[in-house]
Amino acid sequence: MTKRNDLANQFVEPRRQSLVAIVLIIYKYYKIILRQVWPFFLVLVLGSRGNMRDKWESYFFYAVLVIGGISMIFAILNYFKHYYYIENDELHVSKGVFKKQKISIPLERVQTINFEENIFHRVLGVTSLKIDTAGSIKKEFDLDAVTKNEARGIRDYILSRKEDLETSQIQSLSEHDVEGVENEELITQLSFVDLLKIGISYNHLKSAGLIIGAIFWLYTEVDDLFPNILPQKFDEREMYEAAISTGLMMLLFVTVFFLVISFSYSLIRAIIRYYDLSFKRRGNGFKIISGLFTRQEFSALDSKIQLVGWKDNLLQKKLFGIYDLSLKQAGSVAINSKKSFVVPGIIEEKIQAIIDFHFEDLDLTKFEFTPVSIKMLHRSWLYLMVLCLIFLPVAYLTASFRGMIIISAMFLFFGYTAFRKYQKTKYGISQDVLCIKGGTFGDENVLIKLHKIQSIELTRSPYQNRHRLGSVKIYTASGKSVIPYLPIEEAIRITDRLMFKVESSNKPWM
């Protein structure tokens, strides 16, 4: 308790951020300005010529100088006018140069506190503090740069006070009983080998396939057109044939080249984002720290997590058995991609461990999964058949045998994909949790706590209506999930049950 009092006293005095914050504020300003004016800059560089260009350039130079100077002054003033302190269980921030702003937030409304360090922060040994609140107030409480010790102090103090306040006010609303804030448990860590795995098993095939498909299509188009056009123009059939064989070589080369590029890109991306990633259980939430240049600390509280999903692709599944795990949180304002975090390279056991933490020992193996209606497959096949009936005659009329083969192969492939998709799509509902499975070659899984559902929509397309089917769309504060193609009675029953669960539960969704 004395330690806490010390901490409390430490923050009562209004204080400024670390002095190096000036540098970071300037950096932030310049980034914002640059983001606004870069199209203008581009136009200037590319567009104007000659004398005009010189003239514009000098104007531009002065403009940059003036704007740069002003924002630097602003950054410095801003720094000196920016105070924060904690008093009466509220975090107070006062700031503003011309427009003074004094804001405060009760500590119990603070949802999460994240640290974020870009390369400058790391060089200067400070961290930025992002304080996320439940209300609509957005970034007002963020601090650009404080020393790491202080940041940790603030966070521990706020979180522990918050817990005290919450437990004194509400007896049983919280899903878990209070655990110590300091209580941390490492769930998993990514080694360099794991990063390599992530890089290798990234879905290169999909992107490579798309590009190769496009090239192949172009090639066949050329092949179809050129026999009529090219020889007349160039009078030389050999030239055309030579072009074809070099084209094939090119194709091979491009494929290999592309795979190398795609692999190195995803590997570098994985290293930059997920270097030295550690995934921890901390109090009533998860904490993820990762990144090479920018060390990002991401916290996800149980109460804020709306969806938990994990999926793999064919490579990840066959080669390494790893999944991409995503924790989707409700944003403070709207659905915000920054609020969801994807952690790649997680093995199945660890997923189970995470589920155990978040869903209170939910046993997925005891889940009973119900498949969706086979009509889903029938409809996909029907559409493919209709498309096929349109495309094949076209290919036939343009007298391209190869075209016909390619089109048939494509439709067979899509038909098979639809079959896989149908096979994989399943759902299960337990007392408190909804699980939806999907995927085509890999697997996709989504888990939703029933009381976190916001609204439900039951939809019927004309096809579904004819076959007495419906899809159930489940909306949460971080996106929707769909159980497609259910017999209408079943769809209604599920909707009723989910609505009942939401309405009879007293748990808050956030």
Added chain:
Amino acid sequence: MEFNFQNNQIDIVEIPSIGDLHYTGVERNYLKVRIINSLILGLVFSIILGSLFFTDLRESADGRWVYLGLVVLFILLFVLSLLSSVKGFQYMSYALRERDIVFKKGWIWKSQTMIPFKRVQHCEVNQSPVERFFELAKLKVYTAGGSASDLSISGLNPQVAERLKHFITTQNGNDEEE
């Protein structure tokens, strides 16, 4: 713990079902609004076609075909819009329960949206000029689930809309106090 879907503490028959609800249609006047909106669209189309008529589009043979194509396309769109105004109107209805509101719509693609009062963020009633003329109002119910999950019931009597809004917000408040 049991995870079997059928094994509930509550008898499944006792769970109230959205299948057998009594739905209330929206005000008859709203059909007029929808038709007027379609007519406005038709008017816009006519203006576009009319102004195109005086350009040099019809001087070439190709241009005439393009013009004819546009005429056919616009007529089709107009008819479709008129048809969906009338047909769609018949399918718009809502039902209020103790704990949620259900809205049904859709002529070709049918949908039924349910929002528990507990999850309502806020409600608003608004009127467009045309709606005001016909004494109609629109009730919007927002959740945290994003715009796709929000409800918007057009063609309500303004008093009814206000009452609904009041009911929904007070129900919501009661729940929070529990």
